Amino acid sequence: QKEVEQNSGPLSVPEGAIASLNCTYSDRGSQSFFWYRQYSGKSPELIMFIYSNGDKEDGRFTAQLNKASQYVSLLIRDSQPSDSATYLCALNAGGTSYGKLTFGQGTILTVHP
Amino acid sequence: DTGVSQDPRHKITKRGQNVTFRCDPISEHNRLYWYRQTLGQGPEFLTYFQNEAQLEKSRLLSDRFSAERPKGSFSTLEIQRTEQGDSAMYLCASSLSGVGEQYFGPGTRLTVT
Numbered sequence: 001q002k003e004v005e006q007n008s009g010p011l012s013v014p015e016g017a018i019a020s021l022n023c024t025y026s027d028r029g030s031q032s033f034f035w036y037r038q039y040s041g042k043s044p045e046l047i048m049f050i051y052s053n054g055d056k057e058d059g060r061f062t063a064q065l066n067k068a069s070q071y072v073s074l075l076i077r078d079s080q081p082s083d084s085a086t087y088l089c090a091l092n093a094g095g096t097s098y099g100k101l102t103f104g105q106g107t108i109l110t111v112h113p
Numbered sequence: 114d115t116g117v118s119q120d121p122r123h124k125i126t127k128r129g130q131n132v133t134f135r136c137d138p139i140s141e142h143n144r145l146y147w148y149r150q151t152l153g154q155g156p157e158f159l160t161y162f163q164n165e166a167q168l169e170k171s172r173l174l175s176d177r178f179s180a181e182r183p184k185g186s187f188s189t190l191e192i193q194r195t196e197q198g199d200s201a202m203y204l205c206a207s208s209l210s211g212v213g214e215q216y217f218g219p220g221t222r223l224t225v226t
Contacts, residue, residue, distance in 0.1 A: 034214065036217075042220075043204055043217045043218060043219050044156065046216060049214050090156075099144065100158040100161060103155030103156050105154055106153075106154075
């Protein structure tokens with residue numbers, strides 16, 4: 001089992017819709033969780049982070065964390081064509097892995113007009 | 114604050130040559146990380162520093178790879194005797210704390226011919 005699993009997609013949504021991106025992880029000791037957006041040929045850009053169970057909202061983005069079920073999700077409301085990118089889920093496992101991020105393989109999102 | 118910077122942005126080298134990359138973190142960040150990313154995959158952890166101390170190195174990293182952060186500011190990553198399998202995007206990130214948010218530089222794309 002991979003440490004961080006994401007559906008590679010592609011996920012296609014119409015403009016204005018809600019895009020839902022999901023991520024599951026295996027290490028119950030994971031402490032902090034991140035969503036990065038990566039445009040083709042560019043480096044990852046941090047868009048959301050969440051440390052506690054529940055929801056965290058920032059503009060059109062909502063991150064949801066459920067440690068008991070070991071999943072984290074990202075909702076993008078009112079999706080725009082400019083949101084088309086690869087979305088990477090990452091976590092900091094803590095413990096002996098304190099500091100490093102472990103990434104999923106990313107979900108490709110396409111928002112079509 | 115100009116963010117994390119990396120140099121060079123692109124490097125083409127012949128197999129067997131040595132290459133060195135530089136990373137300048139966000140000025141107040143004491144942690145610096147190196148990752149490698151290949152097409153279709155999420156970034157893979159290589160090593161990280163807290164100030165000048167190298168705290169962890171991936172077991173996947175061969176002895177041809179070495180990293181330094183001599184004064185706790187910028188860092189260099191050297192690859193000796195490059196192989197075609199080293200072709201990838203090399204990413205640097207920095208953070209204020211161990212479990213905190215990591216911000217990436219633009220990356221150095223290495224092509225080994």
